[in-house]
Amino acid sequence: MAEHVSAHIPSRAENEVVDLVSQLIRFDTSNTGDPATTRGERACAEWVAAQLEEVGYETVYVESGQPGRGNVFARLAGADRSRGALMLHGHLDVVPAEPADWSVHPFSGAVEDGYVWGRGAVDMKDMVGMMLAVARRFKAENIVPPRDLVFAFVADEEAGGTWGCQWLVKHRPDLFEGITEAVGEVGGFSLTLPRRDGGERRFYLVETAEKGLGWMRLTAKGRAGHGSFLHEENAVTILSQAVARLGSHTFPLVISDSVAEFLAAASEETGLDFDPMSPDIEGTLAKLGSIARIIGATFRDTANPTMLQAGYKANVIPQTAQAIVDCRILPGRLAEFERTVDELIGPDVTRDWITSLDSYETSFDGDLVDAMNAAILAHDPLGRTVPYMLSAGTDAKAFAKLGIRCFGFAPLQLPPDLDFAALFHGVDERVPVEALRFGTRVMEHFLLHS
CATH class of the missing domain: 3.40.630.10 (Zn peptidases)
Structure with missing residues (x-):
């Protein structure tokens, strides 16, 4: 029956x-x-x-x-x-x-x-x-x-x-x-995810943490003048150099409890090495599929320049230049993040938060x-x-x-x-x-x- x-x-x-x-x-x-x-x-x-x-x-x-x-x-x-x-x-x-x-x-x-x-x-x-x-x-x-x-x-x-x-x-x-x-x-x-024994396991990802969000404005001031002159106090040059230093900086690896637990579970189920210190961690993360972009972004703080604004005429050196930077900050890292930013942008560029939300x-x-x-x-x-x-x-x-x-x-x-x-x-x-x-x-x- x-x-x-x-x-x-x-x-x-x-x-x-x-x-x-x-x-x-x-x-x-x-x-x-x-x-x-x-x-x-x-x-x-x-x-x-x-x-x-x-x-x-x-x-x-x-x-x-x-x-x-x-x-x-x-x-x-x-x-x-x-x-x-x-x-x-x-x-x-x-x-x-x-x-x-x-x-x-x-x-x-x-x-x-x-x-x-x-x-x-x-x-x-x-x-x-x-x-x-x-x-x-x-x-x-x-x-x-x-x-x-x-x-x-x-x-x-x-x-x-x-x-x-x-x-x-x-x-x-x-x-x-x-x-x-x-x-x-x-x-x-x-x-x-593929299991080490050949089967499959479905992880259901519960969000227990999120990075802080900050939109930072960088401002450089120089001396206005004619575009044909030699000019050592160009706000655009000062700002662009600071933005390049910040945008190309790699912040230190910091693994929170939430990220560590996820990586440990992924290693246990798949048998793959998800040690963030591994030289091939990016390649291993890629095996997770699209979620790898999110997981990888939680290893470090990020500061990505997204907007630039300066000048009003091609032959006029502007007095002020500004940039907007999208900042995502790990829990407990705000003070150290700000200290690093200040070192990178230098004394001739000021910063202020347009929006700042806690981690x-x-x-x-x-x-x-x-x-x-x-x-x-x-x-x-x-x-x-x-x-x-x-x-x-x-x-x-x-x-x-x-x-x-x-x-x-x-x-x-x-x-x-x-x-x-x-x-x-x-x-x-x-x-x-x-x-x-x-x-x-x-x-x-x-x-x-x-």
């Missing part, structure tokens, strides 16, 4: 997550970095609030310091209200997209070829849709989680959160009352981490959760200032050959339909056991 295997019955959340993500993408919430031209957040936030209110939530809508910068909060009471609440947070804004470059319109939310397509599909309307689907199911079916859950849908992450999470933390800390832990983006996705790191342990791992294993026996550091940043930087312990955990089981890292801010951004359904199942399990 054949053994009977019961068929998986999708939950309400799993059934509607794809449509929710598609509808979220149709809101053009492009964040240009300029409040005057950024659009769509209010309309998207109001739509999110309506989806929550439809199933019985009381929502709080807040505009964070600028008209139209919409944020929505909803709380679901848990069984033990004496415990600290868990927040799920997702941003509604996306980076701009040029339709002419895409295979489909970037704000179509098209569901084709097994993917949901559009700007924000992985950054991060996929998780927003999963949050919304699970929140709706729990409320509609009177499911009570172990502790309070706070669902936060926020603005302006793509421009550093000045008119989003940072404003909210500073001006509306009441919205975060009782929250002790949080999960957000850029974690929980799968990375398929963050937490340990990969505790009940919440155990719940993440159990949720992954319940739906993927080949899975293993491992910590890693994000080379970029998220809204967790702001929430951590309130003492909230933050992780990146937006679970997706991805095809092994998908260049996932390239989809962030890339052309033809898309997320697999089955990955969304898998992630929703994992998220439900996780929230019911956290």
Whole structure:
């Protein structure tokens, strides 16, 4: 007699997550970095609030310091209200997209070829849709989680959160009352690695750390004059020499706990040598696929010049020249980083921070981490959760200032050959339909056991 295997019955959340993500993408919430031209957040936030209110939530809508910068909060009471609440947070804004470059319109939310397509599909309307689907199911079916859950849908992450999470933390800390832990983006996705025994292991990367972000302005001043004269105090020359020294500098190797744990797990499973001191570490990292770009960028601080500005006429030597440098700084390295920059640029160039956001790191342990791992294993026996550091940043930087312990955990089981890292801010951004359904199942399990 054949053994009977019961068929998986999708939950309400799993059934509607794809449509929710598609509808979220149709809101053009492009964040240009300029409040005057950024659009769509209010309309998207109001739509999110309506989806929550439809199933019985009381929502709080807040505009964070600028008209139209919409944020929505909803709380679901848990069984033990004496415990600290868990927040799920997702941003509604996306980076701009040029339709002419895409295979489909970037704000179509098209569901084709097994993917949901559009700007924000992985950054991060996929998780927003999963949050919304699970929140709706729990409320509609009177499911009570172990502790309070706070669902936060926020603005302006793509421009550093000045008119989003940072404003909210500073001006509306009441919205975060009782929250002790949080999960957000850029974690929980799968990375398929070959095992030393010939099989495969899917790592699910949980973000436990992220580098600090700083946009630094360098300024050199000289003596204005005619372009035909000999000139030893040329601001452009002074600045360009400083920028060249900084841009070509290699900062020292510093391996944080999160990076060390990831490398150790990768070595254990694959049998490859992921020792960062190895002369062939870059070649070994390349065997990880697209994630190698992120992992490799977490070994060191970086300072990449991105913009130059000087002069107004070809035959006039300007008095001032400026450069912008994108700085990504490892946890605990800010003071040493600034000291090194000062040495490299020299005394004739000044610097100031246009934007400066702290680094963050937490340990990969505790009940919440155990719940993440159990949720992954319940739906993927080949899975293993491992910590890693994000080379970029998220809204967790702001929430951590309130003492909230933050992780990146937006679970997706991805095809092994998908260049996932390239989809962030890339052309033809898309997320697999089955990955969304898998992630929703994992998220439900996780929230019911956290």
